[in-house]
Amino acid sequence: MLCGLAALGVASAGDAQPRDTTLGAFVERARNATQRFRDIETAIMESYVKVGPDFPAMGEHWVNGELIMKAELDPARPAILTYITVNGTRTLTGAVYALALRAGERPPEVFGGQWHDHVGTVDEESLLFGHDRVSGDDDLRLVVMHAWLWADNPAGLFATDNWTLPFLRLGVRPPQDVTPSAARAFSLLAEDDFHLRLFESAGELGHGETGAVEALLQRHRAAVIEWWKSANRTELTRAQVSWLAQRWRVLETDLFATVNPQSAERLRGVLQVPAHH
Numbered sequence: 001m002l003c004g005l006a007a008l009g010v011a012s013a014g015d016a017q018p019r020d021t022t023l024g025a026f027v028e029r030a031r032n033a034t035q036r037f038r039d040i041e042t043a044i045m046e047s048y049v050k051v052g053p054d055f056p057a058m059g060e061h062w063v064n065g066e067l068i069m070k071a072e073l074d075p076a077r078p079a080i081l082t083y084i085t086v087n088g089t090r091t092l093t094g095a096v097y098a099l100a101l102r103a104g105e106r107p108p109e110v111f112g113g114q115w116h117d118h119v120g121t122v123d124e125e126s127l128l129f130g131h132d133r134v135s136g137d138d139d140l141r142l143v144v145m146h147a148w149l150w151a152d153n154p155a156g157l158f159a160t161d162n163w164t165l166p167f168l169r170l171g172v173r174p175p176q177d178v179t180p181s182a183a184r185a186f187s188l189l190a191e192d193d194f195h196l197r198l199f200e201s202a203g204e205l206g207h208g209e210t211g212a213v214e215a216l217l218q219r220h221r222a223a224v225i226e227w228w229k230s231a232n233r234t235e236l237t238r239a240q241v242s243w244l245a246q247r248w249r250v251l252e253t254d255l256f257a258t259v260n261p262q263s264a265e266r267l268r269g270v271l272q273v274p275a276h277h
Helices: 023-038 040-045 065-070 165-169 180-189 194-203 209-229 238-258 261-271
Strands: 048-055 059-064 080-086 089-102 115-118 140-147
Touching: 023 040, 023 089, 040 048, 048 080, 048 194, 059 065, 059 089, 080 165, 089 165, 165 180, 180 209, 180 238, 194 209, 194 261, 209 238, 238 261
Parallel strands: none
Antiparallel strands: 048 059, 059 080, 080 089, 089 140, 115 140
């Protein structure tokens, strides 16, 4: 994504500022403008295209290439929309604003919003759990900021990750003060290869390790599926949330013991797990 920005004449937006002077005005304008995109067909008609996978804490990215090029900070014209699938229907969760910045430029302050660099394609960025980084080192880079306009995020309106999404996908009321560990374990219920791709890519797994990690994931996923059969499908109890968090911690321990030490160290960094864990 980044390598073509300069060649395509994308304007620098380092001095962009939001037009709205209050958070309430920003959100109202953004929600009014994106209301129509709750129908995915409208987004498609207006040139939004799915890029990358549906991953646990952000959902799908639907990108409008023309708005990416313009690099304007306009709450009514987000370059990216985010969706999750609920009961077979794509459901709008928020907007993502994107700016192209040159070396030394910083993104504008937007009511405490969290900007982060996109250091590759959306698909490549999807293989990370931690995104809140603005380096300022590249000659030309894309920075993005999520705004959870249509799905509450306990971490904040502009936080990058929204760990309520794994629960919303299955129609479960998100637990209060949900932890990433519990949400990650719950996300194992989704039938996809996100975690295997994450561990394989971020850990730079050695020969033969991918199969062992895949078997490990299948084993833990089976345990979560079995637990889900008897779980409260409307609102999880505190004990159930605690079980999920513990299940993820056990998975991490098994993962680090399965791969080589160098891969384990890389995965600890990506998963933000202390060395003594």
